[in-house]
Amino acid sequence: MPVVVDSERCKGCEECLSSCPFDALVMREGKAHINEYCQACVACVSVCPEGAIIEIEGGAEEAAHDVRRYKGVWIFAEQREGKVASVAFELLGIGRKLADDLATSLSALLFGASEKEAEELIKWGADRVFHAAHPVFEHFHDEPYVHLLSSLVKEHRPEILLAGATPIGRSFFPRVAARLRTGLTADCTSLAIDAETGNLLQIRPAFGGNIMATILCPRHRPQMATVRPRVMKRGAYDEGRRGEIVAVSADGIQPRTKVLQSVKEVSECMVNLQEAEIIVSGGRGLGDPKGFALLQELAGLLGGAVGSSRAAVDAGWIPYRHQVGQTGKTVCPKIYIACGISGAVQHLVGMQSSDVIIAINKNPDAPIFNVATYGLVGDLYEIVPLLIRKIKEHRGIAQ
Numbered sequence: 001m002p003v004v005v006d007s008e009r010c011k012g013c014e015e016c017l018s019s020c021p022f023d024a025l026v027m028r029e030g031k032a033h034i035n036e037y038c039q040a041c042v043a044c045v046s047v048c049p050e051g052a053i054i055e056i057e058g059g060a061e062e063a064a065h066d067v068r069r070y071k072g073v074w075i076f077a078e079q080r081e082g083k084v085a086s087v088a089f090e091l092l093g094i095g096r097k098l099a100d101d102l103a104t105s106l107s108a109l110l111f112g113a114s115e116k117e118a119e120e121l122i123k124w125g126a127d128r129v130f131h132a133a134h135p136v137f138e139h140f141h142d143e144p145y146v147h148l149l150s151s152l153v154k155e156h157r158p159e160i161l162l163a164g165a166t167p168i169g170r171s172f173f174p175r176v177a178a179r180l181r182t183g184l185t186a187d188c189t190s191l192a193i194d195a196e197t198g199n200l201l202q203i204r205p206a207f208g209g210n211i212m213a214t215i216l217c218p219r220h221r222p223q224m225a226t227v228r229p230r231v232m233k234r235g236a237y238d239e240g241r242r243g244e245i246v247a248v249s250a251d252g253i254q255p256r257t258k259v260l261q262s263v264k265e266v267s268e269c270m271v272n273l274q275e276a277e278i279i280v281s282g283g284r285g286l287g288d289p290k291g292f293a294l295l296q297e298l299a300g301l302l303g304g305a306v307g308s309s310r311a312a313v314d315a316g317w318i319p320y321r322h323q324v325g326q327t328g329k330t331v332c333p334k335i336y337i338a339c340g341i342s343g344a345v346q347h348l349v350g351m352q353s354s355d356v357i358i359a360i361n362k363n364p365d366a367p368i369f370n371v372a373t374y375g376l377v378g379d380l381y382e383i384v385p386l387l388i389r390k391i392k393e394h395r396g397i398a399q
């Protein structure tokens with residue numbers, strides 16, 4: 001620990017207690033004592049009137065030494081109703097790359113689900129799967145997830161730990177980071193290894209999407225990050241790939257609370273936006289909530305889903321769950337049709353990985369055309385009905 005109390009000098013005045021943001025200073029037998037919560041922020045050092053709290057030279061080197069004892073890349077493979085979520089395969093894609101760059105192994109953690117699902121994780125790139133097949137994981141519940149993941153990390157010491165920025169990942173992952181006393185970068189859009197230091201470069205938008213920040217966690221391990229679904233591409237699937245499945249016991253885990261029932265949200269959305277292969281999205285350019293009925297007709301003909309910009313959501317034209325972008329959903333469909341959307345950076349970060357982008361906008365200088373594969377300059381109320389008519393004609397549907 002890089003900070004210590006000199007008990008000879010400490011007079012027990014308790015001045016230092018309130019200076020610690022981590023509750024790491026406590027009184028023991030009339031003297032200040034630093035416990036295991038200390039993060040070496042050294043806020044207490046200048047507060048002590050006796051100069052009894054001292055920063056030890058070489059503390060940083062000690063921490064760095066500890067960091068080198070952590071090896072391997074881990075991804076958390078979440079499952080719902082016994083099926084591994086697609087974000088897990090995306091994490092395996094980026095995890096494989098990071099592990100190869102570090103010349104280390106890639107492990108997946110699967111809590112619940114069957115061994116067949118664990119085997120799938122190997123085929124998608126994992127070298128090893130820690131599988132806990134216990135009924136406590138049937139429904140998602142923070143406590144057992146936090147407990148088991150934290151104890152596995154303490155035992156095996158991975159250097160990198162990734163999870164999906166899904167409702168499950170967002171719920172329990174920060175608690176794991178807090179328990180392990182390490183950092184966590186949420187919603188990364190890119191991850192890479194610093195060739196010089198081997199540290200994880202955790203890249204994500206910051207300051208309202210105006211800059212891309214690269215965040216480092218150089219002195220603590222594991223380096224933890226979440227990634228939204230559809231941000232990373234899946235790796236290669238190899239039917240013949242072999243790996244190790246390690247059975248993990250969760251027998252001792254006794255949650256204090258019990259999930260009685262899980263109720264699924266009833267959505268008007270015909271297709272889940274993040275799973276949709278085609279998305280027809282509308283923005284302020286629709287001018288009216290009724291414009292979404294037109295987009296719904298086009299999406300219905302294409303077997304797709306309806307998305308929107310934040311401006312349309314803020315105007316109350318469509319519910320928030322349709323919003324694409326930095327503060328909405330990240331999508332990566334085969335075709336994204338943006339109708340009356342200008343292409344603000346906060347919208348682009350949520351859809352620019354789409355395979356094909358078709359932009360319909362009456363302003364030829366709209367920034368959306370910078371990312372569009374095909375641009376249609378004109379009034380969406382002329383172009384969209386034309387597209388609907390042509391599709392119907394092509395399919396022989398009565399107009």
Ligand SMILES: Cc1cc2nc3c(=O)[nH]c(=O)nc-3n(C[C@H](O)[C@H](O)[C@H](O)COP(=O)(O)OP(=O)(O)OC[C@H]3O[C@@H](n4cnc5c(N)ncnc54)[C@H](O)[C@@H]3O)c2cc1C
Binds near residue numbers: 361
């Ligand atoms: C912290 C923060 C987070 C944000 N998060 C998000 C987010 O998650 N998602 C998001 O979308 N935005 C987000 N925004 C808002 C973002 O900055 C933009 O304000 C928003 O995306 C603009 O929406 P828009 O393109 O629909 O509207 P506008 O920018 O007003 O663009 C409307 C476009 O429609 C065109 N148009 C008008 N009439 C027609 C017509 N008849 N036919 C064809 N084209 C027409 C216009 O030429 C114009 O280009 C965020 C902003 C901040 C600060």
